[in-house]
Amino acid sequence: MSGARAGYVRERPSPFSVPEQEVARRWWALPPGCLLPLQDGSFYRLLFAGRQGGACGPDVRDAVLMPYPWSVADVWEPDARRRVGDVEFHVRAGDWEAHGHQYDLRYNNVILHVVLFCDASTFTSRQDGQQIPLFSLADLTTSSMTITAHSGALWPCQRLLPRLSDEERASILRHAGLLRFELKTSAFVEQLRTPRPDLISNAFDKYDCCLIPALAEGSGYGRDRDFFRAAGLHLLGADTPIPEPLGRSSQPSPLDARRLRSLSYLLEMWRSCGAWRTIQPLLAVSSARTGQLQALRTLFVGAGLSLARADILIVNVILPFAAAVALLENDSVLYSEAEKLYIAHPGLPSNTIIRMMCRQLRLERHPTGSCQQQGLHYIYQQSCREKQCARCMMSKKDI
Incomplete structure (x- = not known):
C-alpha cells in the first residue's frame, strides 16, 4: 500500500468538470485586503469585491482594486490609484474569447478577468482594445490570503456608526x-x-x-x-x-x-x-x-x-x-x-445597492422610508462605489 501511495500522482481536475459557480464562490470568499497575484507578475490588492452583476453582462459590478505595492494611507486618499470597475468569471481564461466578450460593448468596463485555470495569455482584450489583467484563483497562496489591508474595522464608517444613535x-x-x-x-x-x-x-x-x-x-x-x-x-x-x-x-x-x-x-x-x-x-x-x-x-x-x-x-x-x-x-x-x-413615501423594494450598503455600514436593519433608502444610493454613488472614504459623509468625522 505504501508503495502504491508513493507512486500516486493526484490528477488536476479537468476545467470542463468545474462549474463557473465555483469561481464565483471562491471570489466572494476572498478576504478584503488580500493580494491577488496577476499573470504578468504584478499584484492587485482587493479593497472591495463589488456587487453581483445582473442576468447579462459582467458577473461583478463596481469592484475596487489597488495596484501593489502601496501604503495603508493610500486607502483614505481621495486621488489614490484605485481601479474601479467590473469583474468577469470564467473557469478557463480561453472562455473569454469563446463567449465572444472581446466583441461585446457591455464588457468594456471590466478591469479584471478571474479564472480558475489559466490556458491563455496574461492579458484579456476588451471590445475597445484595452487589455485587462488576468488573475487565476489557482495562484493564491496562504500568505496572500492572510495579508489584509487593515486591522479591526475595515472602513471609517464602520468605526463611526456604532457611536451614533x-x-x-x-x-x-x-x-x-x-x-x-x-x-x-x-x-x-x-x-x-x-x-x-x-x-x-x-x-x-x-x-x-x-x-x-x-x-x-x-x-x-x-x-x-x-x-x-x-x-x-x-x-x-x-x-x-x-x-x-x-x-x-x-x-x-x-x-x-x-x-x-x-x-x-x-x-x-x-x-x-x-x-x-x-x-x-x-x-x-x-x-x-x-x-x-x-x-x-x-x-x-x-x-x-x-x-x-x-x-x-x-x-x-x-x-x-x-x-x-x-x-x-x-x-x-x-x-x-x-x-x-x-x-x-413609505419605502421602495430592497435592491442590491441597499442590501450591500446595509452590510457595508453594518446596519442592523434596513432604513425605513424611501428618502433614507435613496440616501444609501447617494452615499454609494458619491463615495462608496470607489471607496473614497476621505469625501464620504458617513465617515469623514472619523478619518
Missing part, C-alpha cells in the same frame, strides 16, 4: 436622500432647458418629451435601462437606434414586454391630454398626502405596472421632475408638495 443615523441618511433628490431635480432642470424640437408635437410638449423618456428608462431600472430609454424615445418619434434587448435576444423578455406594453398604453392615453398635464393635478390634491400617493399609484398600476414599479417611478422620476418644473416656473407650492411626498 438611531436618530443620528436616520438624520444622516435623510440628508443624503434629499441631496439625491436635488441632484435628480437639477438633472431634469438642465434637460428642460435644452428641449428637443424634433420630439415636440401637437400631442407632446417640451415637458412630456423630457418626462416620457425618463419614465421609460425608469421602467428598466434593474433590467436594461438603455434599451427602455431608447424605446421611449422611439415611441415619441425620435430617430434613435434601439439596442439589442437584454440577453442579446431578438425579443424582449416577458417581463420587459409587459412593461413596454404599459408604457405604450400610457403614451396613447397621454396623446390626447398630455403626460405632465395629467400628472400635475395629482400632486395638487389638497387632502392627506396618502391621497396624492394613491392617485399617482392608480395611474401607473392602472396601466399594468406593478405597485413596486409604480413607486419606483414616482420616487425616482415623477417627484424630482415635478420639483424641476417648479423651479423653472417659480412654483414654490409645487416644489414643497413634491419634496414632502418624497420624504413621506
Whole structure:
C-alpha cells in the first residue's frame, strides 16, 4: 500500500468538470485586503469585491482594486490609484474569447478577468482594445490570503456608526436622500432647458418629451435601462437606434414586454391630454398626502405596472421632475408638495445597492422610508462605489 501511495500522482481536475459557480464562490470568499497575484507578475490588492452583476453582462459590478505595492494611507486618499470597475468569471481564461466578450460593448468596463485555470495569455482584450489583467484563483497562496489591508474595522464608517444613535443615523441618511433628490431635480432642470424640437408635437410638449423618456428608462431600472430609454424615445418619434434587448435576444423578455406594453398604453392615453398635464393635478390634491400617493399609484398600476414599479417611478422620476418644473416656473407650492411626498413615501423594494450598503455600514436593519433608502444610493454613488472614504459623509468625522 505504501508503495502504491508513493507512486500516486493526484490528477488536476479537468476545467470542463468545474462549474463557473465555483469561481464565483471562491471570489466572494476572498478576504478584503488580500493580494491577488496577476499573470504578468504584478499584484492587485482587493479593497472591495463589488456587487453581483445582473442576468447579462459582467458577473461583478463596481469592484475596487489597488495596484501593489502601496501604503495603508493610500486607502483614505481621495486621488489614490484605485481601479474601479467590473469583474468577469470564467473557469478557463480561453472562455473569454469563446463567449465572444472581446466583441461585446457591455464588457468594456471590466478591469479584471478571474479564472480558475489559466490556458491563455496574461492579458484579456476588451471590445475597445484595452487589455485587462488576468488573475487565476489557482495562484493564491496562504500568505496572500492572510495579508489584509487593515486591522479591526475595515472602513471609517464602520468605526463611526456604532457611536451614533438611531436618530443620528436616520438624520444622516435623510440628508443624503434629499441631496439625491436635488441632484435628480437639477438633472431634469438642465434637460428642460435644452428641449428637443424634433420630439415636440401637437400631442407632446417640451415637458412630456423630457418626462416620457425618463419614465421609460425608469421602467428598466434593474433590467436594461438603455434599451427602455431608447424605446421611449422611439415611441415619441425620435430617430434613435434601439439596442439589442437584454440577453442579446431578438425579443424582449416577458417581463420587459409587459412593461413596454404599459408604457405604450400610457403614451396613447397621454396623446390626447398630455403626460405632465395629467400628472400635475395629482400632486395638487389638497387632502392627506396618502391621497396624492394613491392617485399617482392608480395611474401607473392602472396601466399594468406593478405597485413596486409604480413607486419606483414616482420616487425616482415623477417627484424630482415635478420639483424641476417648479423651479423653472417659480412654483414654490409645487416644489414643497413634491419634496414632502418624497420624504413621506413609505419605502421602495430592497435592491442590491441597499442590501450591500446595509452590510457595508453594518446596519442592523434596513432604513425605513424611501428618502433614507435613496440616501444609501447617494452615499454609494458619491463615495462608496470607489471607496473614497476621505469625501464620504458617513465617515469623514472619523478619518
